[in-house]
Amino acid sequence: MxxxxxxxxxxxxxxxxxxxxxxxxxxxxxxxxxxxxxxxxxxxKMTDRFTVVIPGWDLMSYFSDTKNVCWFLEPELEKAIKALHGTIGNAATEERYIVVGTGSSQLCQAALFALSSLSEVTPVSIVAAVPYYSTYVEEASYLDSKLYKWEGDARTFDKKGPYIEMVTSPNNPDGTMREPVVNRREGGKVIHDFAYYWPHYTPITRRQDHDLMLFTFSKITGHAGSRIGWALVKDIEVAKKMVQYLTVNSIGVSKESQTRATTILNELTKTCQPQSESxxxxxxxxxxxxxxxxxxxxxxxxxxxxxxxxxxxxxxxxxxxxxxxxxxxxxxxxxxxxxxxxxxxxxxxxxxxxxxxxxxxxxxxxxxxxxxxxxxxxxxxxxxxxxxxxx
Amino acid sequence: MxxxxxxxxxxxxxxxxxxxxxxxxxxxxxxxxxxxxxxxxxxxKMTDRFTVVIPGWDLMSYFSDTKNVCWFLEPELEKAIKALHGTIGNAATEERYIVVGTGSSQLCQAALFALSSLSEVTPVSIVAAVPYYSTYVEEASYLDSKLYKWEGDARTFDKKGPYIEMVTSPNNPDGTMREPVVNRREGGKVIHDFAYYWPHYTPITRRQDHDLMLFTFSKITGHAGSRIGWALVKDIEVAKKMVQYLTVNSIGVSKESQTRATTILNELTKTCQPQSESxxxxxxxxxxxxxxxxxxxxxxxxxxxxxxxxxxxxxxxxxxxxxxxxxxxxxxxxxxxxxxxxxxxxxxxxxxxxxxxxxxxxxxxxxxxxxxxxxxxxxxxxxxxxxxxxx
The missing domain is CATH 3.90.1150.10 (Aspartate Aminotransferase, domain 1)
Incomplete structure (x- = not known):
């Protein structure tokens, strides 16, 4: 722990x-x-354009957009996320559901819940190639769920049945670019954690285009205190199950943090233009x-x-x-x-x-x-x- | 769900x-x-004193106070919570640890984790007297944890072994004042959910003084979008385990929401003074x-x-x-x-x-x-x- x-x-x-x-x-x-x-x-050093002002009467409801699968996602944040990925070119956002979370930790657990509760067989094995992000072990183990079970190193994993491989690229802790290593024909799902796939850490060599990709505000700009992360999810059933997790776990995500992340991400995208203080x-x-x-x-x-x-x-x-x-x-x-x-x-x-x-x-x-x-x-x-x- | x-x-x-x-x-x-x-x-109708302004450089760290058991709790929010309870007289805050959560839903799950992982025998039975808050069923069941198990109505509960009784007072959904009903001499823990124990809903007849009490910002002022709740916890080991849950679950709680809750709760306390627009x-x-x-x-x-x-x-x-x-x-x-x-x-x-x-x-x-x-x-x-x- x-x-x-x-x-x-x-x-x-x-x-x-x-x-x-x-x-x-x-x-x-x-x-x-x-x-x-x-x-x-x-x-x-930055000016007022990164400052947020929230009056007492604002952001009171649980709901952001009842027509969205992720009903607690502020529509303006969704736009800001898409605009930033579009400018950086690090991930495809088309034909995907965006699920916002209280940091990508909560989203990772939402994804474990979604993928394993949609699995016909449980517990689903959770693996990651060593060296792996130590927190994955805790996230997959602390509640002793019957839905999934931490099984350690993906490279030596030989258990039958469904599995989820965590692929962090660039990898936490060792910074290497990663691909899945288990690669079975059936029963395997991959959660791609792209927390560090941003140009100040690593060359952006391709536009990532996977089924389930995680990102976090913390490691882009350094705003860890905001606890904002997002998932780009292809399958609506997976997205719905993730939203179900976030609904029971915390009835959505702080609107203040979403509002601030919107302001900062929008202005961040603007700093990518020529003649800006990028x-x-x-x-x-x-x-x-x-x-x-x-x-x-x-x-x-x-x-x-x-x-x-x-x-x-x-x-x-x-x-x-x-x-x-x-x-x-x-x-x-x-x-x-x-x-x-x-x-x-x-x-x-x-x-x-x-x-x-x-x-x-x-x-x-x-x-x-x-x-x-x-x-x-x-x-x-x-x-x-x-x-x-x-x- | x-x-x-x-x-x-x-x-x-x-x-x-x-x-x-x-x-x-x-x-x-x-x-x-x-x-x-x-x-x-x-x-x-309220003026600027309820408005928060957050510059771009502020609230960036995960940490709020590394010396506090709840290291992600903003010290000013702790003070605001104590001042409000002191003014309303609805709960004792002395000799207690305050644990902040992403709403009281997350705290309720943190408490289930804390009390059951400190239990010698698991799964711990979770009960509540009917009619109960339907979300408790989901919170106790969705991850199919081996630590605890939803056992339904507290009034008909007769299973041996450790149990946790959820007592919501005034009760959600029926508004009645509640006391624990199982009351065994041994093996029982109680989580007191006081979300609605505020004077606009019910007469404040006593200062509540239990081991584990939950409160939520949402139902006091109506700021549900902020997702801020807090627990008042007597036992440091329980508080530490709850913090452990919140650390793995979401690495703490939005600083923006904590900052806004601080401003609004402080001003709320001021409106309780004579000649104020209470x-x-x-x-x-x-x-x-x-x-x-x-x-x-x-x-x-x-x-x-x-x-x-x-x-x-x-x-x-x-x-x-x-x-x-x-x-x-x-x-x-x-x-x-x-x-x-x-x-x-x-x-x-x-x-x-x-x-x-x-x-x-x-x-x-x-x-x-x-x-x-x-x-x-x-x-x-x-x-x-x-x-x-x-x-």
Whole structure:
């Protein structure tokens, strides 16, 4: 279970985030969760067009559009989502139902419910190729449902019967581009999680066109606090079942968050036009610089490993670019517990064992605030030789 | 499963809600769901102090207060909730953890998860005395969890082992004040749902002081679209488990909604002061008037039944007042299906069978917009004699 509370962290309120640039060594730097606060500086510079104003009488009803399968989806948000995907070219939105959720976590669970309750045989096996997003394990297990069962690594999965494969691409935690690996002729469904398929993280090489695709506002712009995600769903029966889940689970999704996401996504799309202060250009440069600095530190010792990513032509930027994932999949050259090692340096990262892998790996959030990221690099650079460190 | 989509209804956007006062007879009036739009007129009259303004850079993090058990609860919302309960005198907030949720539906499921996963024996039986809130059945059943199992009416419950009793007071659907009915010495837990324990619906006769109490923003002010609810929880282990549920289920709760609820609840508390345009005074008069008009229609024929409620001294208003529940539990004197009868008049109401009762009863939303409510009374008044109506 994800532990998001109970720690002393370097998390600061929005107002004091830039006050102390230099973190003292006894402050804990939490890079375990993927809190995407790196981009706040961009939004601080932006003008009033990203501000929302909501009068007391507005947004009172449960309903947004009773004629829509997703009756709690604000029509303006639907338009904003379609416009953004159209501009970026990362996903097909035609002939699809859009289902909004309280973040893509809730939507992932809605999809598990939908696909398994439409299955003739239950429990449906849930799998993902290692290393996988650790939260999938929790989402598929915590309620001990008879509808589905977490079965671990997709690569070694050999159980008969229906299954759902989670395919996250670029992958969380290791940033690689992924395809399904089970690929049976029958009984298999795929949930494509495209949370990170945006041009500041990875080249947009094709317009994704799958049956069930998940996206999240959090990892595009950094507005994690809004808890807005959406699914693009081809099959109306699946969409209806997802809406049924969201109806029972929370009677829909915050209208305030939907309204704010609408405003921000619409303006974001506008920043993609020439002569605009493009968010994705800004985000790409920021992520690239962070990765270059991380690689420098890693290469300055003979202790750590990092994945390498191929460059590719990005259809959005119209040029060949590098990949700068939202997480670093940091490894050790020796068989040691990297999470514990970093903990000694008061850096928290998610252990590879939670992602179905070895403890010699950790997942490091690359989207933290500047001072946390700088502090992390500084502490990482002090680890030059594992022999000096008590096992 | 609650069907909130797929119907043609008289639901109008906020801007055109007051345009056509007179509904034509072929318009469907949907009083099945409890959409609480009745109070919008109050908020339309209110000034800017209920307006929220959120700049683009604000509320970006997942985290609100990492030192709080409920790490995603905005500290200002916690204060606003405590201040309101203090002013109304309807619930004790001392020595309790506040857990915020995406409406009280999500919190109810968080509580079921918490109490059952802390139980030594599973599945834990879930019960409620009939007539009960139909959504409890769906919440306890849809995921087919091995942790808990819906067992129906608390009054006839005789299964051994641990159980959780849902006690809704005033009750949804019938408006009566409720106490637990199973009352075994061991193995029993109670979730007190106080969604409607506010002075515009019922006299506040005591300060509730139970282990686990649920409240919802929706039914206080009518802001259902915000999806904000809260639990007051005595036991830290239960609170932690509820937070665990909310972390996996949706990684917390919309910050925009929390911010707006904070503003509105704080100003609401201020309206309770003398010489203010008190929301609860307004709400009480509105509900009382609706109930008086409904009783007039019911008494003008010999067809329908309605519960009677005792008057009581309300500690908040400082006087004896009547009860005006948010739902009317309308019945027939004959054994006929009232839901089908109303459907012929193009009025949708929730059938009593969904609440564990007879079809001769329906639950009617008393919080609809004026034109819908007026239309409902008008059509109800046309039913004078069941003999004229085809069975």
């Amino acid at each position: 994800e532990k998001m509370n109970g720690f002393e962290s370097s998390k600061k309120s929005d107002s004091d985030s830039n006050k102390d640039k230099c973190l003292s060594d006894d402050v804990i730097i939490n890079l375990d969760q993927g809190d995407p606060t790196a981009f706040q500086e961009y939004w601080m 968010f994705f250009e800004y985000g790409y440069e920021k992520m690239k610089s962070r990765w270059e600095r991380l690689r420098e530190v890693v290469e300055s010792s003979d202790v750590f490993t990092l994945p390498n990513y191929p460059q590719a032509f990005c259809n959005f930027f119209g040029k060949t670019i590098s990949t700068s994932p939202a997480f670093a999949w940091l490894g050790l050259k020796e068989e040691r517990d990297l999470g514990s090692l970093l903990k000694e340096k008061k850096v928290l990262a998610r252990g590879g064992d939670r992602c179905g892998c070895d403890k010699k790996y950790v997942r490091v959030n690359m989207l933290s605030r500047d001072d946390d990221y700088d502090g992390f690099l500084h502490r990482l650079a002090t680890i030059k030789d594992l022999k000096c460190i008590v096992p | 609650e069907k909130m989509n797929g119907f043609e209804s008289s639901k109008k956007s906020d801007s055109d809600s007051n345009k056509d006062k007179c509904l034509s007879d072929d318009v469907i009036i949907n009083l099945d769901q409890g959409d609480p739009t009745a109070f919008q007129e109050y908020w339309m 929301f609860f005074e307004y709400g009480y008069e509105k509900m009382k008037s609706r109930w008086e008009r409904l009783r007039e229609v019911v008494e003008s024929s010999d067809v329908f039944t309605l519960p009677n409620y005792p008057q009581a001294f309300c500690n908040f208003f400082g006087k004896t007042i009547s009860t005006s529940p948010a739902f009317a539990w309308l019945g027939l004197k004959e054994e006929r299906d009232l839901g089908s009868l109303l459907k012929e008049k193009k009025v949708l109401a929730r059938g009593g069978d969904r609440c564990g009762c007879d079809k001769k009863y329906v639950r009617v939303n008393m919080l609809s917009r004026d034109d819908d409510y007026d239309g409902f009374l008008h059509r109800l008044a046309t039913i004078k004699d069941l003999k004229c109506i085809v069975p």
